[in-house]
Amino acid sequence: MPDVRMHNSSLVHSNIWFLQYFEYILLFTYKGLCLALMRKTQYSLVLRLNTVKTLKIRPVSGKTSIHRESSVSDNDKNRQIKVKTPMNKKPLYYAISILVSFVFLSSAYAQSYEPPRTVYGKPDLQGTWSNASITTLERNERYESLILTDDEINRATDEHPQNVRLATDDNMVAGQLPDGSDLPKGRGYNAFWIDPGTRFGNINGEHRTSWIVDPADGRIPYNEQGRARKVALRAKSSTFDGPESRPLAERCISTGLRTGPPMINGLYNNNYEIVQTADYVVLRTEMISHARVVPLNTEHKLSVYAPMFGESVGHWEGDTLVVVTTNFSPMQEEAAISLTTKGRVIERFTRVSDEQIIYEFTIDDPAYYTQPWHGELSFLATDSKVYEFACHEGNYAMSGILAGARRQEHDEQQK
Numbered sequence: 001m002p003d004v005r006m007h008n009s010s011l012v013h014s015n016i017w018f019l020q021y022f023e024y025i026l027l028f029t030y031k032g033l034c035l036a037l038m039r040k041t042q043y044s045l046v047l048r049l050n051t052v053k054t055l056k057i058r059p060v061s062g063k064t065s066i067h068r069e070s071s072v073s074d075n076d077k078n079r080q081i082k083v084k085t086p087m088n089k090k091p092l093y094y095a096i097s098i099l100v101s102f103v104f105l106s107s108a109y110a111q112s113y114e115p116p117r118t119v120y121g122k123p124d125l126q127g128t129w130s131n132a133s134i135t136t137l138e139r140n141e142r143y144e145s146l147i148l149t150d151d152e153i154n155r156a157t158d159e160h161p162q163n164v165r166l167a168t169d170d171n172m173v174a175g176q177l178p179d180g181s182d183l184p185k186g187r188g189y190n191a192f193w194i195d196p197g198t199r200f201g202n203i204n205g206e207h208r209t210s211w212i213v214d215p216a217d218g219r220i221p222y223n224e225q226g227r228a229r230k231v232a233l234r235a236k237s238s239t240f241d242g243p244e245s246r247p248l249a250e251r252c253i254s255t256g257l258r259t260g261p262p263m264i265n266g267l268y269n270n271n272y273e274i275v276q277t278a279d280y281v282v283l284r285t286e287m288i289s290h291a292r293v294v295p296l297n298t299e300h301k302l303s304v305y306a307p308m309f310g311e312s313v314g315h316w317e318g319d320t321l322v323v324v325t326t327n328f329s330p331m332q333e334e335a336a337i338s339l340t341t342k343g344r345v346i347e348r349f350t351r352v353s354d355e356q357i358i359y360e361f362t363i364d365d366p367a368y369y370t371q372p373w374h375g376e377l378s379f380l381a382t383d384s385k386v387y388e389f390a391c392h393e394g395n396y397a398m399s400g401i402l403a404g405a406r407r408q409e410h411d412e413q414q415k
Contacts, residue, residue, distance in 0.1 A: 115319060115351040120278045123319045123351050128386060129379035131263065131359070132197030132270040134160050137375065139210035139218025146218060148200060148207040156200065156207075163198055166191045194267045201377055203358065211264065211375040220337075226368035229338050236334075240405030243398055248334050251398070252391035257336050258287035259309055261325045261345040262361035262375065264337075272379065273386045281314055281321065289389045294323055302327050306341050321349040340367045355381040 115123040134157070139146070148156050157163060169191035201208045210218035222230065239245040249255045257264040260283075263272065269287040276282075284291040294314040302311045310328040314321055325345045332339045339345070343365035350358045357379040364372040 113353060116354075118276055118278075120276075122276070122316055123321070124276065125274045125281070125321065125349055125351055125357060126276050127274060128382050128384060129272045129274065129357060130197075130270050130382045130384065131201075131265040131272070131377055131379050132195065133199060133201040133265055133377070134162050134197055135201035135208050135211060135265075135377070137211050137257075137264050138220060139212065143209040146206075146209055146213060146216075148209060150207075153200065153207045156209075157198070162196055166198070195270070196265065196267050197270065203376055203378055208377075211377045212373060213376060214374040215371070221370045221373055223366075223368060223370045226338065229333065229368060233334060233338070240402060242402070243394075246398070246401070248331060249336075250401070251393050252288055252395060253331070253393055254290070254308065254335055255287055259283075259285045259290040259292060260361075261292075261310065261312070261323070261347055262337070262363065263347075263359065265377070269389060271382065271384055271386050281323075284386060286386045286389055288391055300324075300326060306330065308332070310339070310343075310345070317348075319350065323347040323349070337363065338368050339363070339365050342367065 118124050118126075143156075201211070212218045212220070215221050220226075233247070236245065236247055243251060255266065257266055258269065263283070263285070266287070269285075271286040273284040273286075274281065275284070279296055281294045281296065282291055283294065290309070292309055292312055294312045296314045296316075298313055300311050300313055306327045306329045308329045308331060310325040310332065312323050312325040314323040316322070323346070325347070326343065328339045328341050328343055330341065332343070343363070345364075346362045348358075348360040350360075352358050358376060359379055360374070360376040362372055362374045363369065
């Protein structure tokens with residue numbers, strides 16, 4: 001599949017006249033505040049005008065000044081306003097004034113993008129999308145925080161193990177290949193066969209190191225039972241008694257991540273197709289060719305029958321599609337993200353530009369987790385198609401796996 005590179009939302013470059021109008025209002029407002037409040041301590045205010053603005057106030061030195069900066073590059077398309085101003089001993093009043101103006105600007109800016117709409121008047125989410133990225137669900141210990149700065153992103157991208165592996169494998173010369181003894185046991189693919197993406201995810205102008213944003217450490221908050229379940233699932237990979245003892249992904253039943261919920265990226269097949277009608281939304285996944293059919297504006301009705309991937313019901317909250325899923329199959333406990341029949345997942349789809357959908361998810365299942373946990377990622381428009389993934393339960397690979405296990409048992413008995 002073609003690589004889909006993560007990039008910033010095009011929101012920053014739309015309606016420039018609108019943004020400049022509010023920027024100048026903001027500048028004159030702060031200039032008045034500066035003149036009224038200037039006394040002893042100087043502070044610097046930085047506003048990043050991306051989809052969700054961030055506010056930074058820090059001490060600075062030098063004379064009072066007020067100016068605007070605009071900076072656009074391949075890696076940073078955030079427009080900035082920088083205001084340097086002294087401040088008196090009443091920072092609370094100053095902060096409140098800033099926040100009031102800031103919220104007004106944020107609200108106006110967030111409404112500047114008007115999504116295309118279906119004939120039913122709802123935002124049109126239809127098309128082919130990809131969440132391919134080297135950002136992962138949980139934060140790797142090599143990263144200290146959720147967000148990589150503009151100074152850190154290039155180095156982190158170049159040094160990411162996946163990109164290093166890609167460069168190494170692609171530069172190998174036939175006849176000079178290593179014997180593979182340095183590779184993880186059981187590895188069946190080199191970089192040619194995988195397509196995870198090459199860029200970190202970019203959400204609201206921020207380079208993210210994990211999709212999980214709550215808890216703050218970017219890790220799944222397992223409780224004691226959840227940790228035990230995780231250990232049991234790992235042990236299952238070493239059990240070869242029969243097909244039922246093998247992991248669901250190996251049996252081509254479910255990867256537990258791509259189809260969701262939640263829908264998380266992986267090594268390959270990160271493409272999705274969305275189809276809408278007035279009463280349904282269909283979320284089609286390339287991985288194992290699954291599709292979730294989501295009825296709109298109805299109630300959960302399958303409390304007795306627990307389908308694979310659970311029972312999803314959707315509704316619109318303004319321009320955001322909200323999907324609530326519960327009544328999970330017992331097999332969902334064996335998925336990469338374990339959920340019991342009482343688990344609950346809330347997904348939110350918001351189209352923020354012609355090329356990006358912000359996808360949020362919240363997982364709540366006290367059986368395995370100490371708290372509800374939340375994440376967000378982006379789906380990017382792609383010209384790629386969603387192809388059939390010809391993997392089905394009972395394919396010929398299973399007989400080879402079990403036959404190999406029987407031969408290994410036989411050889412051990414002969415020792």
